[in-house]
Amino acid sequence: MNRRVAVTGIGVVAPGGIGVPQFWALLTDGRTATRGITLFDPDGFRSRIAAECDFDPAAHGLTADQIARNDRYVQFALVAADEAIADAGLDPGREDPWRMGVSLGTAVGGTTRLEHDYVLVSSRGEHWGVDHRPAEPHLERAFTPATLASAVAERIGAHGPVQTVSTGCTSGLDAVGYAALAIEEGRADVIVAGACDSPISPITVACFDAIKATSARNDDPEHASRPFDKSRDGFVLGEGGAVVVLEEWEHAERRGARIYAELGGFATFGNAYHMTGLTQEGVEMSEAIDRALAHARLPGDAIDYVNAHGSGTKQNDRHETAAVKRSLGAHARRTPMSSIKSMVGHSLGAIGAIELVACTLALHHGVVPPTANYTERDPECDLDYVPRTARELPLRHVLSVGSGFGGFQSAVVLSRAEAA
Amino acid sequence: MSPTRSAVITGVGVISPHGIGADDYWKALGEGRSALSRIDREGCENLPLKIAGLVRGFDAEEYVEPRYLVQTDRFTHFAMAAAELAMSDADLTSHPDDPFQVAVVTAAGSGGGEFGQRELQHLWAEGPHHVGPYQSIAWFYAASTGQISIRGGFKGPCGVVASDEAGGLDALAHAARAVGRGTDTVLAGAAEAPIAPYSMVCQLGYPGLSTADDPDRAYRPFGSDAVGFVPAEGGAMFVVEDAESARRRGARTRARIAGHTATFTGAARWAESREGLAHAVRGALAEAHCAPDEIDVVFADALGVPEADRAEALALADALGDHAERVPVTAPKAGFGRAHCGAPALDVAAAVLALEQGLIPPTPHTEDCPYGLDLVIGHPRPAELRTALVLSRGQMGSNTALVLRRA
Numbered sequence: 001m002n003r004r005v006a007v008t009g010i011g012v013v014a015p016g017g018i019g020v021p022q023f024w025a026l027l028t029d030g031r032t033a034t035r036g037i038t039l040f041d042p043d044g045f046r047s048r049i050a051a052e053c054d055f056d057p058a059a060h061g062l063t064a065d066q067i068a069r070n071d072r073y074v075q076f077a078l079v080a081a082d083e084a085i086a087d088a089g090l091d092p093g094r095e096d097p098w099r100m101g102v103s104l105g106t107a108v109g110g111t112t113r114l115e116h117d118y119v120l121v122s123s124r125g126e127h128w129g130v131d132h133r134p135a136e137p138h139l140e141r142a143f144t145p146a147t148l149a150s151a152v153a154e155r156i157g158a159h160g161p162v163q164t165v166s167t168g169c170t171s172g173l174d175a176v177g178y179a180a181l182a183i184e185e186g187r188a189d190v191i192v193a194g195a196c197d198s199p200i201s202p203i204t205v206a207c208f209d210a211i212k213a214t215s216a217r218n219d220d221p222e223h224a225s226r227p228f229d230k231s232r233d234g235f236v237l238g239e240g241g242a243v244v245v246l247e248e249w250e251h252a253e254r255r256g257a258r259i260y261a262e263l264g265g266f267a268t269f270g271n272a273y274h275m276t277g278l279t280q281e282g283v284e285m286s287e288a289i290d291r292a293l294a295h296a297r298l299p300g301d302a303i304d305y306v307n308a309h310g311s312g313t314k315q316n317d318r319h320e321t322a323a324v325k326r327s328l329g330a331h332a333r334r335t336p337m338s339s340i341k342s343m344v345g346h347s348l349g350a351i352g353a354i355e356l357v358a359c360t361l362a363l364h365h366g367v368v369p370p371t372a373n374y375t376e377r378d379p380e381c382d383l384d385y386v387p388r389t390a391r392e393l394p395l396r397h398v399l400s401v402g403s404g405f406g407g408f409q410s411a412v413v414l415s416r417a418e419a420a
Numbered sequence: 421m422s423p424t425r426s427a428v429i430t431g432v433g434v435i436s437p438h439g440i441g442a443d444d445y446w447k448a449l450g451e452g453r454s455a456l457s458r459i460d461r462e463g464c465e466n467l468p469l470k471i472a473g474l475v476r477g478f479d480a481e482e483y484v485e486p487r488y489l490v491q492t493d494r495f496t497h498f499a500m501a502a503a504e505l506a507m508s509d510a511d512l513t514s515h516p517d518d519p520f521q522v523a524v525v526t527a528a529g530s531g532g533g534e535f536g537q538r539e540l541q542h543l544w545a546e547g548p549h550h551v552g553p554y555q556s557i558a559w560f561y562a563a564s565t566g567q568i569s570i571r572g573g574f575k576g577p578c579g580v581v582a583s584d585e586a587g588g589l590d591a592l593a594h595a596a597r598a599v600g601r602g603t604d605t606v607l608a609g610a611a612e613a614p615i616a617p618y619s620m621v622c623q624l625g626y627p628g629l630s631t632a633d634d635p636d637r638a639y640r641p642f643g644s645d646a647v648g649f650v651p652a653e654g655g656a657m658f659v660v661e662d663a664e665s666a667r668r669r670g671a672r673t674r675a676r677i678a679g680h681t682a683t684f685t686g687a688a689r690w691a692e693s694r695e696g697l698a699h700a701v702r703g704a705l706a707e708a709h710c711a712p713d714e715i716d717v718v719f720a721d722a723l724g725v726p727e728a729d730r731a732e733a734l735a736l737a738d739a740l741g742d743h744a745e746r747v748p749v750t751a752p753k754a755g756f757g758r759a760h761c762g763a764p765a766l767d768v769a770a771a772v773l774a775l776e777q778g779l780i781p782p783t784p785h786t787e788d789c790p791y792g793l794d795l796v797i798g799h800p801r802p803a804e805l806r807t808a809l810v811l812s813r814g815q816m817g818s819n820t821a822l823v824l825r826r827a
Binding site: 044045046098101102106107108109111114115117118119121122124125126127128129130131132135137138139140141142143144145146147149150153154158159160161162163164165166167168174178181185187202203205206207208209210211213267268269270271272273274275276284287404405406407408 | 519528622623
């Protein structure tokens with residue numbers, strides 16, 4: 001019994017526009033959604049720029065109660081899940097609820113809300129001993145990352161396996177990858193998978209300031225996220241989320257669903273090297289790519305496009321370039337590889353799922369999104385990064401890779417339905 | 421689980437309110453002792469929550485090197501110490517010949533609360549430049565997996581389940597499945613440290629939290645006088661291994677992870693959890709090729725909320741039939757509390773030890789059980805044990821069942 005995994009629906013909440021059409025227009029236009037931080041006053045911080053979502057939850061159908069009960073990142077998930085399910089033409093009420101699951105990732109969960117209430121209960125950090133009385137209702141839902149998958153599962157009526165995954169910045173790839181394995185191995189037939197984060201708050205900005213991981217190009221935020229470019233100086237923090245509907249292939253065919261792609265390959269490894277540092281050689285990411293290809297039963301030279309982690313830190317882009325060359329060999333030089341973080345920033349755990357939606361759209365439309373802001377070649381990053389302009393290209397198989405704090409290295413292979 | 425590769429537990433590491441290490445833990449369980457006490461942590465004095473299961477006498481420096489200590493929260497100290505104990509128990513060494521064959525999987529439901537609160541205080545009282553360089557890696561849920569993997573040189577398919585309490589069992593299943601797909605060894609489990617002042621504030625909204633101020637009365641699961649559950653800290657890590665590789669290296673096999681199923685029935689919908697838990701038990705039994713009457717002992721979720729306790733008893737009746745009236749059910753966690761994902765991990769440790777020792781530890785505090793279960797109370801019960809069923813439910817709606825077989 002060989003169960004295959006189909007991607008039948010996509011939904012996205014991203015900087016620059018909510019929903020798939022706006023997202024795809026931004027990417028294919030090569031526009032950037034990075035700007036000065038407006039979600040709080042960033043005065044006094046080293047990095048004062050971010051890729052923010054202009055998000056009005058009420059306009060996207062959430063009730064006052066849903067808005068009150070759920071932190072911003074969970075609201076992203078509810079809205080993206082609605083879009084993905086509608087896109088898939090799936091009626092969750094007609095599915096066997098015990099065969100339907102949810103797998104969602106987040107790197108930092110409810111930090112923003114936790115910080116907000118911390119300020120209330122500690123009198124702005126005055127006391128170690130806190131006064132619980134000013135805390136707002138539903139704080140326990142921000143404290144518990146499981147709220148993410150739980151809220152979506154309640155919305156769609158899933159009774160099958162429901163999990164929240166938190167592997168730093170590979171959370172999105174891993175949550176979707178785990179879901180694919182669960183379908184392949186028979187634990188569910190339909191899984192709503194993806195990831196969300198809304199980390200743009202003082203504590204998160206300060207913690208990346210402290211290790212100089214983020215860009216300080218505060219006077220030019222639109223051009224601050226510069227993956228692979230020689231002048232890159234760190235990532236630009238983002239927020240958002242994306243959800244895909246994964247289905248067992250025959251299940252999708254039986255209900256006549258449009259199949260965007262097959263998710264045939266997934267692998268993840270640890271680098272056991274450093275919580276934030278990366279090696280020069282990228283051996284572990286390369287191992288993840290090799291195993292994901294083997295899982296998909298594809299040779300390296302079948303890959304037509306690499307969706308890069310491309311965070312725009314000095315070490316990441318070098319590490320990743322080395323890993324892709326190690327796995328794809330000479331084919332790496334012929335293969336376009338771009339980073340959409342140049343346009344939508346780095347939304348930590350969410351970005352892997354957002355990038356999988358970009359990959360699905362790239363396969364579907366035969367268009368490779370560019371790396372915006374790429375102008376100057378770095379000798380250590382010597383691949384084709386699709387500078388500034390989207391490229392039309394028939395695509396059969398695409399690879400998306402990710403790298404996260406904690407040493408996580410993940411890879412996912414998606415194939416166009418007809419090529420699968 | 422995999423039809424060809426079977427996952428066994430070869431090492432157990434425990435950090436619990438009952439003490440450090442599996443021996444102290446088992447001794448306390450066997451005596452039916454309780455470790456619940458008044459919360460005496462600085463900054464918690466004025467909270468309307470008085471009783472918890474606190475880990476006392478834990479010297480992090482004994483298990484964690486200074487360079488890791490400064491980078492990590494107490495929850496990671498617990499996880500690293502428990503991993504160290506489990507590795508030593510399994511005779512597993514760091515830096516394996518093939519690093520990609522050893523992975524780390526933890527469940528984490530509360531993160532690095534104490535560390536995070538300290539850095540939040542630095543930020544809000546002193547300014548952004550006072551936030552330290554380790555906040556980015558100490559607070560987040562992936563901290564323990566990352567640090568254990570780095571310290572041991574373990575590069576396998578590492579993961580983090582940030583689910584609710586039941587995630588503690590899901591992490592073990594995740595590990596067993598990785599073994600099924602070809603990874604030889606996975607360090608898996610969960611440890612949590614949510615008894616810092618602000619973390620406590622964040623938990624006050626949990627329905628069912630016991631605010632009683634008498635350690636003997638605060639958590640009496642299945643009792644007619646149950647008033648809720650108490651929070652706690654601690655957890656357990658395990659060495660989960662391919663049975664064949666364990667045999668090849670001469671490791672002692674402690675128990676086999678035979679079956680698992682997770683379901684979801686909605687946050688704090690305890691009545692609905694009956695169906696979810698029954699479904700999970702049936703699924704786990706099917707995966708384990710186990711008939712209901714083969715279950716020799718049940719380690720219950722035992723929330724201590726009457727509606728939830730009743731739902732759990734009914735779920736057992738639904739899934740096990742008549743056997744539910746006969747099978748001994750126990751909840752040693754009544755004596756050490758519910759440390760998020762750490763609590764079911766500690767239950768698994770108790771189940772492994774019970775299978776080995778042929779002894780069912782009792783449920784402390786509880787004096788009666790009006791739900792038609794054979795609840796083990798008062799004294800431990802000697803029994804021939806081959807198969808244990810471990811149950812867990814989470815505040816956010818998960819229900820999980822795990823079947824363990826004696827090696």
